[in-house]
Amino acid sequence: MPNRCQRLLAAILLFAAPVHAETLLCHVTYGGETQDLEARPVSSPxxxxVQPIGSYFLFRIVFQKEPADLAAxxxxxxxxxxxxxxxxxxxTHPYPPLAGKGAGFGFTGLNQVYEPIRDxxxxxxxxxxxxxxPAR
Structure with missing residues (x-):
């Protein structure tokens, strides 16, 4: 039968172990500043x-795995x-994502979006x- 010290050590190790969960990491650059936005699967989109990017853009990541017919x-x-x-x-990208589209730019490739007013x-x-x- 384990003693108190052994049980405490086992509990610490159990809670200290890393949790493995799927993650999306989007690298968003605007005005010379890059933000790394992380997303985990959600049950409802x-x-x-949305995440504000600078004073003009909003960015939203929807990572949905279930139900299978809506996974994307x-x-x-x-x-x-x-x-x-x-x-x-x-x-829209399939889930699970396909292999990278561009060298060093993940499954999305590098996307560029332009402001219609401020250029x-x-x-x-x-x-x-x-x-x-990170998936680096």
């Missing part, structure tokens, strides 16, 4: 918020207009990891 990775770019968000790009550019690419941590 309706609960996924959807990426959205919106213009943050005074009248409300205006969709300017939407990309700025947002770039992004995304990678998938079947376990926790």
């Amino acid at each position: 309706y609960t996924v918020p 990775i959807k990426l959205y770019v919106f213009a943050d207009r005074d009248s409300g968000p205006l969709p300017i790009q939407q990309a 700025g550019e947002l770039q992004y690419w995304c990678e998938w990891s079947p376990s926790s941590g």
